[in-house]
Amino acid sequence: MSNQSGSDEKVARCPMPEIRRIPNDGTPLCPSSTFATWREEGAATPLEYSDGHIGMIINRYELARMVLEDKRFSQSPPRMPAHHGEVLITGYELISGSELDAGNVLGLDGEQHARIRRTILNRYSVKSARSYESDMKEIIAKQFEILKTQPRPVDITKHYSQPISAAGHMRVLGIPEQFRSRYSELFVEESETDQKIAFLREVLAVKKNELAEDVLSDLLRTDLTVPEIEGLTLSLMVSGRDSVAYMISTAMTALLNNPDQLEALKNDPELIHGGMEEFMRVGAMFLTVFPRTATEDIEFGDVKIPAGVSVSVSPVAANHDERQFSDPDRFDLSRDAFGHMGFGHGIHGCVGQQVARVEIKTAVMQLISNTSGLRLIKAEQNEPIPFAHPVATYEAGAVIVDWN
Numbered sequence: 001m002s003n004q005s006g007s008d009e010k011v012a013r014c015p016m017p018e019i020r021r022i023p024n025d026g027t028p029l030c031p032s033s034t035f036a037t038w039r040e041e042g043a044a045t046p047l048e049y050s051d052g053h054i055g056m057i058i059n060r061y062e063l064a065r066m067v068l069e070d071k072r073f074s075q076s077p078p079r080m081p082a083h084h085g086e087v088l089i090t091g092y093e094l095i096s097g098s099e100l101d102a103g104n105v106l107g108l109d110g111e112q113h114a115r116i117r118r119t120i121l122n123r124y125s126v127k128s129a130r131s132y133e134s135d136m137k138e139i140i141a142k143q144f145e146i147l148k149t150q151p152r153p154v155d156i157t158k159h160y161s162q163p164i165s166a167a168g169h170m171r172v173l174g175i176p177e178q179f180r181s182r183y184s185e186l187f188v189e190e191s192e193t194d195q196k197i198a199f200l201r202e203v204l205a206v207k208k209n210e211l212a213e214d215v216l217s218d219l220l221r222t223d224l225t226v227p228e229i230e231g232l233t234l235s236l237m238v239s240g241r242d243s244v245a246y247m248i249s250t251a252m253t254a255l256l257n258n259p260d261q262l263e264a265l266k267n268d269p270e271l272i273h274g275g276m277e278e279f280m281r282v283g284a285m286f287l288t289v290f291p292r293t294a295t296e297d298i299e300f301g302d303v304k305i306p307a308g309v310s311v312s313v314s315p316v317a318a319n320h321d322e323r324q325f326s327d328p329d330r331f332d333l334s335r336d337a338f339g340h341m342g343f344g345h346g347i348h349g350c351v352g353q354q355v356a357r358v359e360i361k362t363a364v365m366q367l368i369s370n371t372s373g374l375r376l377i378k379a380e381q382n383e384p385i386p387f388a389h390p391v392a393t394y395e396a397g398a399v400i401v402d403w404n
């Protein structure tokens with residue numbers, strides 16, 4: 001155009017790829033429209049990382065699954081995507097830089113990853129998850145009694161979801177009761193990695209003398225090295241605890257935002273099983289999972305990923321891909337949402353997902369069946385809120401409810 005300045009002409013002749021950052025104008029139940037735009041542009045689009053690296057974000061469902069199944073990607077280096085906006089909690093690092101990284105399942109590749117992961121699969125299997133059902137019911141019933149004593153309206157994230165999540169996690173791992181308040185202080189609130197490591201060493205020292213039927217006892221019975229056991233314990237203490245809380249609060253927000261769906265669930269409690277998958281699809285917590293870096297040149301059709309380039313799969317984007325889920329923005333408990341990516345997928349797919357399902361389903365059903373006239377007063381997550389740790393996940397936020 002004749003009225004363009006010299007520099008504009010230069011830009012017009014040599015277009016720079018638009019540098020993308022994770023958008024922060026969405027909410028857990030209503031993703032940023034930017035994801036839909038990117039998905040229309042292609043299965044992968046450029047993404048900036050906080051160390052200045054330019055990689056890609058994977059927006060479409062089919063490619064997302066292929067990447068997470070592909071052994072040619074590595075978990076290293078542990079770079080994080082850049083995003084717009086404020087970060088609420090940063091106290092989690094993928095790689096601690098210490099010898100404990102030998103057991104950090106989410107940071108490992110290949111045989112070492114498979115070896116470490118194998119040691120915990122049994123305790124988190126479908127069968128084991130079923131065996132925790134009655135303990136979880138008891139934990140949740142107790143917490144509901146405490147919730148009832150709170151002045152109303154009440155924040156269910158603080159007085160229901162978080163305590164249930166922490167207690168359920170302690171039960172499955174086998175963290176002894178005397179560590180309850182410190183566990184919550186260090187792992188529910190924010191703390192330094194060194195404090196977490198000192199704490200887990202104390203727990204493991206106690207467990208050594210009282211082996212039982214739980215995850216930590218299993219680890220102490222294996223032939224893993226001490227740093228491997230400690231590293232895996234750290235990964236397990238960190239993962240899942242805030243995400244189960246997030247998902248209980250987000251499922252409740254979804255139901256309370258959609259009274260017809262809440263009514264349908266009350267009338268047919270069996271809907272909870274498929275509904276659980278729909279909570280995970282529509283309310284995925286991870287805007288991206290941890291980045292994967294190509295160890296060689298990799299091609300998926302038109303998408304070329306050169307060696308050394310990092311890619312970040314977005315469960316939020318993939319779960320709203322209309323190629324996979326029809327009318328994807330609609331929350332519908334009766335749809336078939338199985339295959340969603342809320343728990344990740346493939347090589348590093350979530351180990352704790354069966355246990356998480358038991359906790360979330362039980363917590364939701366107990367709350368809706370033991371209250372009448374349950375209603376939402378305010379959910380922070382119905383507006384854009386700051387992300388949690390550096391991989392960019394949503395936070396539950398306060399979910400204030402009341403009932404008759």
Ligand code: HEM
Pocket residue numbers: 105106107117235236237239240241243244247285286289290291341342343344345347348349350351352353355356
């Ligand atoms: C609603 C609750 C949960 C959500 C949304 C969730 C989500 C995820 C996601 C998305 C991943 C994959 C990350 C990646 O590929 O970069 C993952 C991995 C993992 N999750 Fe969960 N998770 C939940 C509950 C749990 C629980 C209860 C545990 C129990 C300790 C757990 C333990 C793990 C572990 C150990 C991994 C790493 C597996 C590996 O690297 O092989 N998660 N989770």
